[in-house]
Amino acid sequence: MLKIIKGSDVRHLDSLHIQRKGISSLLLMENAALGFAEWFNSQSYLGNERVAVFCGAGNNGGDGFAIARLLSKLGWKVTLFTCFEPGTLLSPDAKSNFDLVPSAVRLQSWKEFNPSSFDVLIDAYLGVGLKGELRKEAKDIIQAINSFQGQVLSVDVPSGLPSDSNCSWECVRASHTLTFAFPKLALLFPENAQFTGELVVIDIGIEDSELMEIDSDYFFLQKKDVPNYHRKFNRFAHKGDFGKILLVAGSKGKMGAAYLSAKSALRTGSGLVTCLIPESERFIIQSSLPETMVVFEDQVDYSKFDAIGVGPGLGIDSVEVLEKVLDNYSSPMVLDADALTILSKHKNLIKKVPKGSILTPHLSEFERLFGKTDSHLERLKIAKEFCLHYSLNVLIKGANSVICLVDGRQIFNSSGSRFMATAGSGDVLTGMLTSFLGQGYSPEQALICGVFQHGLAGEIAGKEKLRSTIASDILEAIPETFKQLSIS
Ligand SMILES: NC(=O)C1=CN([C@@H]2O[C@H](COP(=O)(O)OP(=O)(O)OC[C@H]3O[C@@H](n4cnc5c(N)ncnc54)[C@H](O)[C@@H]3O)[C@@H](O)[C@H]2O)[C@@H](O)CC1
Ligand SMILES: Nc1ncnc2c1ncn2[C@@H]1O[C@H](COP(=O)(O)OP(=O)(O)O)[C@@H](O)[C@H]1O
Ligand SMILES: [K+]
Known part of the structure; x- marks a missing residue:
């Protein structure tokens, strides 16, 4: 890299x-x-x-x-x-x-x-x-x-x-x-x-390797780097190897976010995807995405999942839902969207987030979490201190999203296009990241593969659809990203 x-x-x-x-x-x-x-x-x-x-x-x-x-x-x-x-x-x-x-x-x-x-x-x-x-x-x-x-x-x-x-x-x-x-x-x-x-x-x-000899914590992620971070599965791999994940997403009027995350996770290769949603909304997911399962709050055993993603469309009042996940799960998880807004209002919950987890704020969510910043340089500094202090990963989203790792390294992504600035594209990313975590990828591997491929999918979709690109186009381009990277 x-x-x-x-x-x-x-x-x-x-x-x-x-x-x-x-x-x-x-x-x-x-x-x-x-x-x-x-x-x-x-x-x-x-x-x-x-x-x-x-x-x-x-x-x-x-x-x-x-x-x-x-x-x-x-x-x-x-x-x-x-x-x-x-x-x-x-x-x-x-x-x-x-x-x-x-x-x-x-x-x-x-x-x-x-x-x-x-x-x-x-x-x-x-x-x-x-x-x-x-x-x-x-x-x-x-x-x-x-x-x-x-x-x-x-x-x-x-x-x-x-x-x-x-x-x-x-x-x-x-x-x-x-x-x-x-x-x-x-x-x-x-x-x-x-x-x-x-x-x-x-x-x-x-x-x-020549650049590696000079001291710096900043890196630039390109297509050639990504295949090395992928896991290989042998011909006996079964759906358990590809991971069981739980997406805590969606609420009344925002079920599209759960749908987009769940479908993206499936397209990224998850073996089993379950959505934790309000019971009243179950028909939407069950009829639009038959490959997923749904569970409701009082029936869920969090510990049986290989990875959890929380936040897309969750609703900013779902404090107890988030707290319950944090109290019952200790492996790295993905926190996005409304989960981040809740964290910014209830800072005491941050210490409950499992070490190694991934927080994916866009610039407004970043500001909500960390306060107003004057420049990107200041954001990078704040994120680094936060990552080191809490042993958490932060993805600062936008063009050239920055993967801020627990050890202080900060990796700028090179893929993506302005046509990804459309409702739901972040939900697609949450599905992809959670999926890779569930497939046994380390948080660093999940971030590198997920963030790059999400951007690449956006480029592929954008080439065809220009500013008509919608989040569903991005998720339908995920298979092509595996093809381009020769990942089977
Ligand atoms: N490894 C690389 O990246 C390579 C870099 N090269 C080039 O070399 C450049 C760097 O060259 P230099 O170190 O000679 O520097 P530059 O050519 O970037 O700058 C030096 C010039 O800027 C003027 N200057 C400096 N501060 C100023 C200020 N505040 N107001 C007005 N003028 C100011 C100086 O009077 C001098 O004329 C790179 O940007 C690149 O274009 C290439 O030639 C070869 C390989
Ligand atoms: N101009 C851009 N160039 C590259 N990527 C972008 C650009 N704008 C947005 N994105 C990407 O699209 C995604 C948008 O996420 P987010 O803001 O959470 O969307 P939403 O909340 O609508 O799902 C991020 O991954 C971000 O990096
Ligand atoms: K110049």
Whole structure:
């Protein structure tokens, strides 16, 4: 799994990589520029676009010089805008690439930039070497870039954005950010989405194991990582091996939540799914989902279940229902939706939640549980302290949901799409997580497989249905996620 290290550690990473592979730093810069050019080529640009490349005096600018050369060689009409005064000392690798810029590339100062003369803008002005507050001229250059109406492709980070924190100033507003080796932390914060645009990670040959040598608790989960976290079942596996789970979900008017969680759990592979629901609502589940069983509050033996998921559609007044589950079950469970709202109003119940359990708040639920926060960085800190203190896992939901583990590691998910922002998609996730727990997955395995596959299912459904995607489409795409990951 990719580790997310600090921007200030990137130089150290580079020198480790350069030593190990016996390559020059210039070749590493060339790999970055080649990766960018390859991505650019794979997009539907027509070949007659006029490309503006803004370059600074550091290595981010160096990437820009190399990109300008490569795109020019590929036939694009490139103009390079220097964002430094004549006579400025360039970083050594930037200087080497500046000297290699072919004559077919026009050179101008950023002050001469006319936005209407270009179709695409590449922002290689400032990267992870940004220090302190933006200088006055940097603000003017960023404003000039932001006056451009077409696509803005930022190299490594949108210029002006600090790599690991937030800022109070205006940064480049990119349509895409093509970041090298690993996503810089600030690119994963919701408050920076306005600057980052779509995020693309470009492989420049640095291996996961090289990143592992640098200290950090942040990770980035990608498709290639997931199969290793799955359990394998042999040909004698019976439905008991795939787990008996209980979903404590649904109330009058909210039975859809129970239905969605239960069906998702079945699609994720659960052997037996039982719903604990109000007796008056039993017909809804029994007739819509014959594969599930239902039980009512006075008849349930919690201890016979391999995993329990509580909360979707439960109703925020169901305090006793939640308390009874917590008093009668000691293995890790999943707590979502109304169960989280109840916990936030009855904080004394938190210590009853079994160690290793998974809490899945979206941002409002997070705020209800932990109070108002100013930034994602603050949320991550609060979640980490909570996880360590209570030995609980927290999933902060949203784009790039963050899996916060009991030992303090925090894993950002890469799958998902904006079309998942629809009623019931969280209920689908609760079903999936509970299902994996019931199949004998550890909470960490359940989170990694469940969160990634839920996002992937959302991507699959969204590709077909765009903003018409509904939660049922997401759950019906679960089988395709197993196929794509080759999990039988
Ligand atoms: N392993 C990697 O990730 C690689 C990174 N490379 C590139 O190298 C970049 C980092 O290069 P550098 O360390 O040279 O740094 P940058 O090029 O990001 O920044 C240095 C420049 O920013 C200016 N600057 C710094 N703080 C400023 C402020 N507050 N206001 C205005 N200007 C300011 C400096 O005067 C200098 O010109 C990465 O972002 C990436 O683009 C690639 O070349 C190769 C591989
Ligand atoms: N813009 C987005 N990009 C990626 N995933 C998203 C986005 N918006 C929502 N999601 C995902 O959809 C799910 C929504 O969950 P939740 O807010 O609990 O929905 P509900 O309460 O309607 O079931 C979460 O897993 C979240 O990560
Ligand atoms: K940049």
